[in-house]
Amino acid sequence: MPLGISWRCWECFAERDWTIVSRVLTEDWEGVASANAPELASTILGFHALSDRWIQITHSFPVDRSTILARYTVSRNRPAMSVHFPSEPGHAEQEFAATYEEHYDLLVGIAVERFGISHADAETLVHEIFFDFLVHVDRIRDRRAWLIGAVYNASKDHLRRAQRVEPLPEHGPDTVDPRYARVAEQWPAELAAREAFARITPRCQLALRLRYIEGHTIPSIAKILDTTKQYAAKLVSRCLELAHRRYGGRKES
């Protein structure tokens, strides 16, 4: 098994969800103090830190098969961000923290008691709702009503999705996902590709993403970027060449 981590854990890394990774680090892996978990999770997930350090960290974890994501039980730990915090909190910050404190238990309670969602999933949903709340906070007049509406909607949606998912057997085989069989070798290539992509122009990023990640046709790209089909075709081809050059580290002519 690569790096001694079960594939389900790799799935969690592949999702790059700092909430989950932080929690897994805190609860399942010995030797990671809870106070350090968020920073570590973010270091793992951080765009600029996706490098050799990532490999080093994962190599060093004493992980066994029992510490898989599917089994983690959620304590009252709340996830944390790895951002650099100034020391003096501001008014908006205090206000937001107060809203969080006031409603967190209520919202988790609704998801758990009214919708029968597991405590772990309920907490994840509520954290995500708070992030969305943060985006819209300026235009929300009744915070409580908004948050309750959000947890009702999210819980219903969560249950709808859960019906379409078949759970893994509790004691089933925990084999390596073939996609990650050679992850250690693939990772540097992926990092280099990401780096190359980040260094091309925004127009190129849009064109290549639409064409190769989202599978749009050239006429569709032309329509979305408001240009001609001929120019869109030329743009995609030129941007691909540029990305290749960046990937290969060659200088532009």
Place this chain on the structure above:
Amino acid sequence: MIGGARTFGHFARQLEAERIEAAPIVITILADPERYLDEPLAPAWRTIGMVNSLSDAARTQLVRSPRRSLYLAQLAAAIADGLPEAYPRVLRLQSAADAWKAISNAHRFASRYDAALSALDIADVRIANEPALAYDRAILAVARAITLSEMNRLGEALQVADGAREIFAEYQDARQIAQCDLVTGMTLHTLGRVVEARQAYMRVIPSARAAGDLHTVAAAYNNLGRAAADAGDLNASVDALQQARAIFRELDMPTETSRATWSIGVAELTASRFGSAISILTEARRQFLKLGMPEEAGLTGVDLIEALLATNARAAARDLAGTIVDEFRRAGLNERALQALSYLRETADVATPAVAHHVGAYLRRLKEEPALFFIEPGPQR
């Protein structure tokens, strides 16, 4: 201690700090947004604050320049789709969906409806698998309903707006509910279901007022006035339009204030209160000219000519028609429009008000169909 409420509080502050940092950068970008699409992105720009600020700038540029708005939104989308993964996934996806919605808006304002729908599809895909983002999906649904309504796909528009309204009702978000009712009203109005349209507009007013959204209150009054006029209830129409105008004035929106004044003038004209119509339309035309809007000034002028002809003020009607021809020519407006206006000037001595009405209707249709030929009115006129 890091975690829980304090963590979210800190994160709120971080987003705020990012927006503050982004503000001067966005002002620089505004000067020539297209240029920045063809330069590699500075790593420091890869923040949610930057994406939010660019998407907001794209929204404010919509009326002034849909093209500039599109470039800003494209820049926002490129940054959003490549945000550092240290941000929570929901925030990355939410900001990407918002940027793609801004792209959609820019296309819609330029009447590129298929592109607008494609951009909304992309936005929807970004957040489709996020249970916590139902509110954002409903916001996208409102944008879709507006686009469908403008595309004349009215049945679909009503359905989509209803779905969004249901979600916003669960969030008890009066402001967004009002937006849904406004779209529903406009769609019903276009369908000719004027009674239901008026009911929808009436629903908008208390919700938007409760939410403190005066702009939407004014828009609802404005549309209510037009719907009432279409239903032949001219007194109600003038009352509603006057309310709209008062709010637009309060909000310091001169263009909308002038449009509302114009609508009041047209309602007075339809009610055959010609004296009042002449004074109100003269004022509206003066405001449009002051704002540098020759097309609107010209169209208001044609309505004014209709009122002048109704009071047999033929010399004034002829002079005004000549003035409008000159204004249109100076502004380089459509040749066919000039042809129609010239016809009005030449026939002013004998024309009935219906001739001016015919020319006005032609000019309004010409905005939608620039190749439309002008056909002189038949002898019955």
